[in-house]
Amino acid sequence: MNMLLEKDRKYKPTLEAVKEAAERISKVVLKTPLAASFTYSKRYEASILLKREDLQQVRSYKIRGAYNKISSLPEDQLKKGVICASAGNHAQGVAFACNKLHTKGVIYMPITTPRQKVQQTQMFGGEWVEVILKGDTFDDSFKNAMKHKEKFGLVFIHPFDDEKVIEGQATIGLEILEQADSPIDYVFAPLGGGGLLAGISTVFKRLSPNTKIIGVEPSGAPSMTSSLKEGKVVELSEIERFVDGAAVQKVGNRNFEICKENLDDMICIPEGKICQTILDLYNQDAIVVEPAGAMAISALDSYAEEIKGKNVVCIVSGSNNDITRTAEIKERALLYAGIKHYFIVSFPQRAGALKEFVAKVLGPNDDITHFEYSKKHHRENGPAVVGIELNDPADFGPLVERMKKKNFYGEYLNDKPNLFQFLV
Template identity: 40%
Template sequence: MNASLAQERTAFALTAASVLRRAETARVYEVAHHTALEHASLLSARIGAHVLLKREDQQPVFSFKLRGAYNRMAQLSAAERAKGVIAASAGNHAQGVALAASRLGIHATIVMPVTAPQVKVDAVRRFGGAFTEVVLAGDSYSDAQAEALRLREALDATFVHPFDDPDVIAGQATIALEILAQHPGPLQAIFVPIGGGGLIAGIASVIKACRPDVRVIGVQASDADSMAQALRAGTRVSLDEVGLFADGTAVKQVGDLTFSLCQQYVDDVLRVDTDAICAAIRDIYQDTRSIPEPSGALALAGLKQYVATRGVGDGTLVAVVSGANMNFDRLRFVAERAEVGEQREAVFAVTIPEQRGSFRRFCSALGQHAITEFNYRIGDAQAAHIFVGVQMARRGERDALADAFRANDFGVLDLTDDELAKLHLRHMIGGRSPLARDERLYRFDFPERPGALARFLDRMHPDWNISLFHYRNHGADYGRILVGIQVPPSEHALLRHFLSTLGYPHVDESDNPAYRLLLGA
């Protein structure tokens, strides 16, 4: 444990007033910026609240963590600087320490979990340059911290804690000073993401010292809710495992100092799931054209949940966008889940009779709803099991749609909240089928407009059967669709005529070796 930190803990407990004093003299602006407090006009209009985004993703390291890291390191004595520092981080604190080390000329050893996004690992090396050494160890921040504390003894370096340090907390608290200066008018609540608690401890302390009427509400991922559990239990708890989607806040145990401050000054802590975080990422993008990382969108996800469940009247709400160090490869997953998170997409397994005309009845039951995904493979002579995603215009429509399916005597299983189905089963529907005789396989480009599938079905020969269908909306002008059609060899000429007059671009994949190996009858 850092000596000054141990003295601070034993000498007195931090209070709102003491954090405020430290924040007012913090040295963050030698390297950090005053960030914008932007009106999220599109989201505000949609949810009926005045929403402001505190854009900490605009910092030089694309995260608020620079404030606390630099403020702590700027306080080091000449002797401490000569020995260097060591830190543990899931990524954003590491970048703050690296940039601070480079600016202050201090050698830094930084331990990061092996699960840290590569974009963050690369950024640490870039910001720190010759002053920084990166060590990868463990699967979470807590694992990395254990390794950093082990190395600290060997290196005799100062440990720069990512959250449980008075100077770090004070550095993060400068965000609250900025918010109050930028918005001196009525303010109902500030929503803050929580990992180890340094950010919310600093913000809550300053807010309660200056504007005790303003609510401070923390937000955690439901699978990494160490602060929520600690506050409920009245003591710090250590989680066995933490979810890693919101990797920047994946902390198994919150700090001593941060927990104490949160007990005193935080009004509530909300928990949000992955789909809600993905929807918040999209909301921020639509209003700012910037893409936050999952932890960076936590606060907004909580704000939206708060408004949906409690209402807000005409109050002003602030969400801290804490970071934007997003791995590009995650965007595919985020886009996949954002519609469900906003309850704009419902996912069903629908069972219809395996007979001519069933697909048309199914399309009729959909009404004006657009299909976002459609997966089917013939596998039963009596019943066809379809995985379908459907666009929702408003919340609550999915029950009505399920009723419409049942009115047509279709079996319905609502999978909208089923993680197994959304993560895995949607990609595993199909395989070989002994029923897929005389199957021809085609890739089509369907125009992304209502009625495109119905037009295809209406023009198809009534004696032909669809044995495979796969479609997923990817936001393009044309949908890429894979269709298996059972056509006797004697009718292949009719099939070619049908395809030529349909008007949809297509490719015959019937002889594709991968299809023959994995799906062919």
């Protein structure tokens, strides 16, 4: 094992270091509310508290680690400047810190980063930062940033696998314990690279050892779950990028070692369920969150029985959501709920076929939301891609039966993701 990995195994943030970080960042980082959620407390028959990191100046907790790291650098390093790679929130934290500390920063972001996050990064950094869009994933941007770092001798500000960054994120744990009126039974927190959970889990294990720490990551990017299963850090070959704030192919070495020891459980949440939580938070509580910010709350269903009557904290990690993604968020939520379905429908090429489909195949509350059809004169039947929204998931089985009985059924697309995404 190389020396870096050996060092990573030995590192654990100390309470003294976390308290120093809290003091260092106190003038620029908000002490965010620990607010009771009436909606979720009633739903789960528990005391559900939301740690509202979405209310930070940069709308995520990432400012804590970024500012703690950069502000702790020696003056000669600050003069050279810093560089980072980020899917959005860490970039904004670094940009904010560079502007405050008058330090030049170069920020690499994936080309797929939502425009809103790119614009916010540029706004927070102003003249002090340069944003470079390169690569399809965080890991692509990371590799390009490391090349830039070596070429120009800049200090790299890692988004999660860094001691000062971990200690900055750990200050959330101190705040929760200061703000809570009663002992905390459970903490649910999102996990991407692992910096947040490495930090807060250490604080809780020292100051509140009976609190169960639950990590939550998206099903499409289960990097920590896979690593814990293998007993070592593994790099995923492919990931689903939708939850951009938590979609990484490889967790941090330091973070893995700490989380392996401190976490009580890891939960993977489907992206569609996360989308439904985003919509619920907006419609029921007027809270705007990004996908990663909804993950902790999305995991409560998995512990519905265990948390009854308990004090539970969910960390709402960020609210940097681009409004242009709303249609996709709604679509994913409907697909996950079993309400939206796509088919290849085989229409007989005769007059009245579509009318028959609407009148005798669709249920009284079913709605066609997507329709693509091309008439083929040399065929008896013409295929159409049809999207149908149901009123109740239970209506799906009878719908398919009627389609087959009337010879309209061609193929179901929801369970064929590659074909589905190509056609719709």
